Amino acid sequence: MLQLENIVKDFGGLRVLDSLSLQVGEGLIFGLIGPNGAGKTTLFNIISGLSRPTAGRVIFNGTDITHFAPPSIAARGMGRTFQNxxxxxxxxxxxxxxxxxxxxxxxxxxxxxxxxxxxxxxxxxxxxxxxxxxxxxxxxxxxxxxxxxxxxxxxxxxxxxxxxxxSPKLLLVDEPAAGMNPAETEELMGEIVQINNRGYTICLIEHDMKFVMGVCRQVAVLNFGELIALGTPEQVKCNPQVIEAYLGKDVCKL
Amino acid sequence: MIEFLMSFWQTYNTLFYTVLVHGMLALSIYITLACGQLSLGNAAFMGIGAYTAALFTMKLNVPFGIALLAGGMLPALIALIIGAPTLRLSGVYLAMATLGFGEVVRVAFLNMSITGGSVGLNGVPPKTELWHLFAAMGVLIYFFLKLKNSRFGRALEAIREDEVAAAVMGIKTTWFKVWAFAIGAFIAGLAGGLNAHFTYFLSPREYGFDFAVDILTFAILGGTGTFWGPLIGSTILTILPEMLRFIGSYRLALNGLILVLVVIYLPNGIITVKKKD
Known part of the structure; x- marks a missing residue:
C-alpha cells in the first residue's frame, strides 16, 4: 500500500532521515517507534506531502506521490492526525x-x-x-x-x-495516546483495532509501549533517521540495538 | 409628522445609499477574512469597479447593468491574477501584496488620462437608485446565507481555523482562498460601480489606503464570526459620524475612542458568535 524508497531529508546540514526504505502492507496496524528526534514525524510530513524529501520516492497505491500537494494526496486516500x-x-x-x-x-x-x-x-x-x-x-x-x-x-x-x-485507505496517526490517562489509552486501543477491522490500514507513531505492543502487527524502529529494526513487536522488543537505542531491557521482559 | 419625515428623507437619503455601499464593502472583505486572509486591496478594487463602470456608461453608452457587471468582473479578474501566486503561501503575504497593489492603483488613477488624472471623473450619469442597492444587498445576503451551511462555507471555516489540517483532509486551500479573494473583489467592484452612479464624481483620493483600513474596521468592529457582523459594523461606522456631527471636529477622536473600547471589551466584535459548550 505504502512504499518508501531511500528517503533522505536534510534540514540545513543536519540529516534527519538517511536513506530510509519501508513498506506498509494493506490491512496492517503498523507501528513507527524510536527516541525523540529520530525523524518519525518528519517521515509522516513527507508521506502526507507537507514536506518534500531531499531524495527518495514515496509510492502510494502504485502512484509516485513524492511531489504531490497535500490535498491531492488526501484525495488519493490518505488521512492523518497531528502530534500537537x-x-x-x-x-x-x-x-x-x-x-x-x-x-x-x-x-x-x-x-x-x-x-x-x-x-x-x-x-x-x-x-x-x-x-x-x-x-x-x-x-x-x-x-x-x-x-x-x-x-x-x-x-x-x-x-x-x-x-x-x-474515508482514507491509509490513516497516519501521530502519537494518539499522548496525554491520555491509562483508562483512555485502553479505550483508544480498542477503537484503533475496531477501525482496522473495518478495513482501514493504520500507521501510527507512539511512545506508549503497551499500546504499540498491544495493537501493532508490525513495528519499525528509527534512530537518528535510520531504520534499526523491523518486525513483529516480539521480534523488535528484544533486539539488542533497539534496547540500546530506545526501549531499555525492561520492555523485553513484558 | 409627514413633513418631518419628508425633510428627514431629504437630508438623509444619501446616507441610506452610503450605508448600503459600505455594507457591500464590509461583505467584500468578510469573505476573505472568513478563510483567514487579510485583503487590504478592497478600496482599490472598489475604485477599479467605479472607474470601469463609469467609463462604460460615459464613453461606451452601454446599459447600466452591463457597466456594473464590467465593474465587478475586472477587479475579480485582477484578484485572480494577484491571488494565484500570493495565496499559495500561507500567512500575511496577501496583506502585503494588496497593500502594495492599492498604492499602485491609486497612482495609476492619478496619472492615467482616461481616468481624468488628479481631477478625477466628473459628470457620471446618476443611474443608481436605492432599490438597486437593496437588490444587490439582498442577493449578497442570500449568497452568504446559502454559503454558511454548505460544504464550501465549511471549507472556508476549516482553512481559517487551521490551513494545514484543512489541506491534509483534501481541501484545496489555495483554490478556495483565490476564489474567496476574487468574489470579494467582485463585490467591491460592484459597490464601486453603484456608488459612482450616484455621486456623479470620482476622485482617485477616495480609494487609497485610508479607505482600505476603514473597510477593515467595518468588519473588525462588527465581528467576523458571521457575515452579519461586518454589516452591523459598517452600518454603525457610517451612521456614527452623522450622529456625532454636533461635536464638530472632535468626532474623529470620539469615533476612534469608540473603536478602542469595542476592541478592548468586545474583542470578537459586536456580533460575537455564541459558543456552544
Whole structure:
C-alpha cells in the first residue's frame, strides 16, 4: 500500500532521515517507534506531502506521490492526525467531521445557490455518516458542542474521527495516546483495532509501549533517521540495538 | 409628522445609499477574512469597479447593468491574477501584496488620462437608485446565507481555523482562498460601480489606503464570526459620524475612542458568535 524508497531529508546540514526504505502492507496496524528526534514525524510530513524529501520516492497505491500537494494526496486516500492536536476548535464536533468529508461531497456551487435537492440529500447522508463515526469514538452525545470544550483526550479522539471521516485507505496517526490517562489509552486501543477491522490500514507513531505492543502487527524502529529494526513487536522488543537505542531491557521482559 | 419625515428623507437619503455601499464593502472583505486572509486591496478594487463602470456608461453608452457587471468582473479578474501566486503561501503575504497593489492603483488613477488624472471623473450619469442597492444587498445576503451551511462555507471555516489540517483532509486551500479573494473583489467592484452612479464624481483620493483600513474596521468592529457582523459594523461606522456631527471636529477622536473600547471589551466584535459548550 505504502512504499518508501531511500528517503533522505536534510534540514540545513543536519540529516534527519538517511536513506530510509519501508513498506506498509494493506490491512496492517503498523507501528513507527524510536527516541525523540529520530525523524518519525518528519517521515509522516513527507508521506502526507507537507514536506518534500531531499531524495527518495514515496509510492502510494502504485502512484509516485513524492511531489504531490497535500490535498491531492488526501484525495488519493490518505488521512492523518497531528502530534500537537489540530482540530477546528471553534467549530462543533459535527462541523469538524463534515469539513473532513469535504472531498466526499459532489454538489456544485450552483446546486448550493439554487437550493437543489442534491445538496439536502448529500448533507443528510453525510450527517448520518458523521454521527456513526462519532458513535464509534463515544462522542455522539457531544456532536453539537464546540470542539474546544472537549477534554484533551477527547480532542485527540475527535481528530482521529475527523481523519477517519475523510474515508482514507491509509490513516497516519501521530502519537494518539499522548496525554491520555491509562483508562483512555485502553479505550483508544480498542477503537484503533475496531477501525482496522473495518478495513482501514493504520500507521501510527507512539511512545506508549503497551499500546504499540498491544495493537501493532508490525513495528519499525528509527534512530537518528535510520531504520534499526523491523518486525513483529516480539521480534523488535528484544533486539539488542533497539534496547540500546530506545526501549531499555525492561520492555523485553513484558 | 409627514413633513418631518419628508425633510428627514431629504437630508438623509444619501446616507441610506452610503450605508448600503459600505455594507457591500464590509461583505467584500468578510469573505476573505472568513478563510483567514487579510485583503487590504478592497478600496482599490472598489475604485477599479467605479472607474470601469463609469467609463462604460460615459464613453461606451452601454446599459447600466452591463457597466456594473464590467465593474465587478475586472477587479475579480485582477484578484485572480494577484491571488494565484500570493495565496499559495500561507500567512500575511496577501496583506502585503494588496497593500502594495492599492498604492499602485491609486497612482495609476492619478496619472492615467482616461481616468481624468488628479481631477478625477466628473459628470457620471446618476443611474443608481436605492432599490438597486437593496437588490444587490439582498442577493449578497442570500449568497452568504446559502454559503454558511454548505460544504464550501465549511471549507472556508476549516482553512481559517487551521490551513494545514484543512489541506491534509483534501481541501484545496489555495483554490478556495483565490476564489474567496476574487468574489470579494467582485463585490467591491460592484459597490464601486453603484456608488459612482450616484455621486456623479470620482476622485482617485477616495480609494487609497485610508479607505482600505476603514473597510477593515467595518468588519473588525462588527465581528467576523458571521457575515452579519461586518454589516452591523459598517452600518454603525457610517451612521456614527452623522450622529456625532454636533461635536464638530472632535468626532474623529470620539469615533476612534469608540473603536478602542469595542476592541478592548468586545474583542470578537459586536456580533460575537455564541459558543456552544
Amino acid at each position: 492536536i489540530r482540530i477546528f476548535k471553534e467549530l462543533s464536533l459535527m462541523e469538524n467531521l463534515l469539513a473532513g468529508m469535504h472531498r466526499l461531497y459532489t454538489y456544485s456551487p450552483v446546486a448550493m445557490l439554487l437550493n437543489l435537492p442534491i445538496q439536502h440529500r448529500e448533507e443528510k447522508a453525510m450527517r448520518e455518516k458523521a454521527m456513526e463515526i462519532l458513535e464509534l469514538f463515544h462522542l455522539a452525545g457531544k456532536a453539537q458542542r464546540q470542539a474546544e470544550s472537549l477534554s484533551y483526550g477527547e480532542q485527540r479522539k475527535l481528530e482521529l474521527a475527523r481523519a477517519l471521516a475523510t
